[in-house]
Amino acid sequence: MITFIVRRLIATVFLLIIVSMITFAIFFLLPRLAGQTSRGLASQYVGRNPTPAAVHAIEQQLGLDAPLPVQYGRFLRGIVLGEHFNSGSNKAYCPPPCFGYSFKTQQPVWPMMVSALPVTISLAIGASILWLVGGVAIGVISALRRGTLFDRFSMGVALAGVSLPIFFTGLVSLALFSYKWPIFPNVHFVSFTQNPFLWARNLVLPWVTLAFLYAALYARLTRAGMLETMSEDYIRTARAKGLNERTVIVRHGLRAALTPIITIFGMDLGALLGGAVLTETTFSLPGLGQFTILAINSQDLPEILGVTMLAAFFIVIANLVVDILYAVVDPRVRH
Amino acid sequence: MAAWKGRARGGDKAAAPTVTDTSAPATSSMLDVRDLRIHFPTDDGLVKAVDGVSFTLDRGKTLGIVGESGSGKSVTSLGIMGLHHGTNAKISGKIWLDGEELVAASAGRVRQLRGSKMAMIFQDPLSSLHPYYTVGYQIAEAYLIHNKVSKKAAKEHAVDLLNRVGIPNPQTRVDDYPHQFSGGMRQRAMIAMALSCDPELLIADEPTTALDVTVQAQILDLMADLQQEFGSAVIIITHDLGVVAELADDILVMYAGRTAEYGTSEDIFDRPAHPYAWGLLGSMPRLDRARLDRLIPIPGTPPSLINVPSGCPFHPRCAYAALTNGRSVNEIPQLRAVGPGHEAACHLSTDEQRRIWGEQAARMQLSPAARHFDQEDA
Numbered sequence: 261m262i263t264f265i266v267r268r269l270i271a272t273v274f275l276l277i278i279v280s281m282i283t284f285a286i287f288f289l290l291p292r293l294a295g296q297t298s299r300g301l302a303s304q305y306v307g308r309n310p311t312p313a314a315v316h317a318i319e320q321q322l323g324l325d326a327p328l329p330v331q332y333g334r335f336l337r338g339i340v341l342g343e344h345f346n347s348g349s350n351k352a353y354c355p356p357p358c359f360g361y362s363f364k365t366q367q368p369v370w371p372m373m374v375s376a377l378p379v380t381i382s383l384a385i386g387a388s389i390l391w392l393v394g395g396v397a398i399g400v401i402s403a404l405r406r407g408t409l410f411d412r413f414s415m416g417v418a419l420a421g422v423s424l425p426i427f428f429t430g431l432v433s434l435a436l437f438s439y440k441w442p443i444f445p446n447v448h449f450v451s452f453t454q455n456p457f458l459w460a461r462n463l464v465l466p467w468v469t470l471a472f473l474y475a476a477l478y479a480r481l482t483r484a485g486m487l488e489t490m491s492e493d494y495i496r497t498a499r500a501k502g503l504n505e506r507t508v509i510v511r512h513g514l515r516a517a518l519t520p521i522i523t524i525f526g527m528d529l530g531a532l533l534g535g536a537v538l539t540e541t542t543f544s545l546p547g548l549g550q551f552t553i554l555a556i557n558s559q560d561l562p563e564i565l566g567v568t569m570l571a572a573f574f575i576v577i578a579n580l581v582v583d584i585l586y587a588v589v590d591p592r593v594r595h
Numbered sequence: 596m597a598a599w600k601g602r603a604r605g606g607d608k609a610a611a612p613t614v615t616d617t618s619a620p621a622t623s624s625m626l627d628v629r630d631l632r633i634h635f636p637t638d639d640g641l642v643k644a645v646d647g648v649s650f651t652l653d654r655g656k657t658l659g660i661v662g663e664s665g666s667g668k669s670v671t672s673l674g675i676m677g678l679h680h681g682t683n684a685k686i687s688g689k690i691w692l693d694g695e696e697l698v699a700a701s702a703g704r705v706r707q708l709r710g711s712k713m714a715m716i717f718q719d720p721l722s723s724l725h726p727y728y729t730v731g732y733q734i735a736e737a738y739l740i741h742n743k744v745s746k747k748a749a750k751e752h753a754v755d756l757l758n759r760v761g762i763p764n765p766q767t768r769v770d771d772y773p774h775q776f777s778g779g780m781r782q783r784a785m786i787a788m789a790l791s792c793d794p795e796l797l798i799a800d801e802p803t804t805a806l807d808v809t810v811q812a813q814i815l816d817l818m819a820d821l822q823q824e825f826g827s828a829v830i831i832i833t834h835d836l837g838v839v840a841e842l843a844d845d846i847l848v849m850y851a852g853r854t855a856e857y858g859t860s861e862d863i864f865d866r867p868a869h870p871y872a873w874g875l876l877g878s879m880p881r882l883d884r885a886r887l888d889r890l891i892p893i894p895g896t897p898p899s900l901i902n903v904p905s906g907c908p909f910h911p912r913c914a915y916a917a918l919t920n921g922r923s924v925n926e927i928p929q930l931r932a933v934g935p936g937h938e939a940a941c942h943l944s945t946d947e948q949r950r951i952w953g954e955q956a957a958r959m960q961l962s963p964a965a966r967h968f969d970q971e972d973a
Contacts, residue, residue: 502710
């Protein structure tokens with residue numbers, strides 16, 4: 261078990277390095293392959309009709325003229341040691357961990373992401389608990405009462421849930437429960453440490469909206485898994501022992517049916533921590549998703565690069581956690 | 596002496612009880628099944644998986660239920676265990692287990708008996724054991740729900756059982772998962788689980804089908820030994836006549852959900868009366884038969900249980916149906932005594948049956964000496 265985890269950890273470190281290389285290449289190699297020069301890139305950061313000297317200064321300040329491996333090396337060094345951007349009168353310092361420096365906002369990227377993170381985490385954790393509990397419960401009941409009204413109804417709702425986009429369900433819920441009947445008025449993010457009650461109240465609508473989408477998916481997955489598991493031979497064995505039906509369902513059926521759900525849950529949660537773009541935009545929550553959208557809209561390359569790497573980092577970590585969890589729940593993986 | 600049996604079982608036993616009365620429980624038998632019918636309504640029609648099967652079984656005795664896939668043998672055993680509960684199965688008839696009727700009993704009562712008084716061993720031990728729980732846990736689980744004991748005591752019981760079914764190092768193997776066991780060891784663990792509450796009735800549904808041939812013999816020996824030790828009544832369900840030859844006292848041959856022939860294993864192997872039983876015996880590979888002889892398969896396939904052929908369900912595949920003046924096509928044959936405690940559902944007269952089987956046995960070159968081929972001690 262220990263060697264399994266250590267092996268996985270080492271693999272994860274390598275994976276992160278490769279992911280960062282690919283991300284870096286996407287942002288700095290692809291434009292060059294498409295014919296963009298370092299001067300062209302630099303000219304985006306100096307106003308209209310710049311003098312060649314000004315462009316050259318920026319080019320030097322950002323290090324765009326250096327070969328790509330050197331730029332990547334600087335990027336990695338910046339994460340560990342921080343980085344100074346000095347060129348003439350323009351001086352900027354990006355303290356470690358430096359995931360880039362936004363010259364448009366004149367701020368290092370990392371602190372901006374850190375301040376957006378609690379919003380995204382609050383949203384993701386709350387919604388994921390809701391959808392996991394709700395989706396699995398509905399899926400199990402649907403599977404056990406296959407063909408009944410409950411099954412048909414909940415699977416119909418689930419189909420709707422999977423199909424309806426967040427910006428529809430989110431706006432409808434806002435229109436109904438925030439404006440028409442102001443149960444949750446003035447939805448905006450309040451940090452948990454500031455006021456736990458307001459934090460929760462303002463997040464109810466985003467949580468439910470986001471959870472609705474995922475719960476629908478999880479209900480269908482759980483139902484399918486449960487139907488398959490309950491027809492397994494070992495379920496018949498459990499019944500043949502004389503176990504009562506609840507023990508058969510929970511201890512023998514659900515235990516096996518939940519294992520693949522854990523995998524998908526880990527991956528979904530990891531992806532969400534990188535920013536729930538649609539939900540955060542719909543509910544104006546200043547999380548990583550909104551940060552990403554703003555960065556893309558203003559074509560702020562260092563911000564986009566930083567948030568992409570952070571999102572990739574979450575997914576890789578989620579993978580690691582899922583792998584280890586899988587070994588914990590499934591002895592066939594462990595041995 | 597049982598001619599085809601590898602293992603002698605205390606000479607001739609009492610004749611198998613004839614089954615006529617359907618109103619009162621047999622007083623002596625451990626298990627008494629009367630006119631059991633298990634039907635499944637489906638969109639395509641009513642599937643008569645079991646349609647009027649009766650048999651009895653005494654303590655310490657073994658009944659072999661033999662038949663092709665879809666003959667209703669597994670459905671019968673699951674019916675006895677009450678495992679059709681919760682499905683849409685329509686069950687009628689009577690099942691008396693130790694004097695207690697099970698068909699009309701509440702699901703809760705049958706559940707109490709399941710695992711404690713009657714237990715079952717399934718065909719494929721890998722898929723029948725839960726992959727996420729240790730073997731010991733799964734054995735102890737059965738013991739815990741039927742006995743008021745501590746978890747520690749239940750685990751010690753599991754170790755003891757693993758030891759008795761011949762698992763080496765049971766103290767350490769008890770914490771292993773099923774995938775760490777070999778196929779034969781898994782089936783031993785299944786047997787240990789079934790025996791955990793010392794059941795009076797043990798049903799083994801094709802217990803050796805999924806195993807290597809060498810392991811099959813070990814498992815059959817183990818079951819025979821444990822039956823002596825625990826004194827359970829055993830039902831062995833199989834399509835392998837070699838298995839019943841090894842273990843069974845009585846044999847029930849099933850075809851299309853009905854009893855084709857029922858008698859002692861001597862009756863079935865030495866004096867089979869039903870053409871289907873002849874077919875089964877003729878298609879069984881045997882060492883004492885000349886090498887070049889071809890096996891004689893039964894032509895055709897088992898019938899659909901929704902549109903069962905008219906008259907005798909076996910008649911489309913039967914080479915002798917023409918000898919009955921059309922009765923086989925039109926009239927369902929009833930079980931009829933063809934010898935003491937030996938019944939067959941066939942329209943052929945007893946004389947014709949004896950004559951045809953005599954010819955068949957001669958063609959299969961079953962010389963009296965060759966028929967006494969024994970696999971081991973005898």
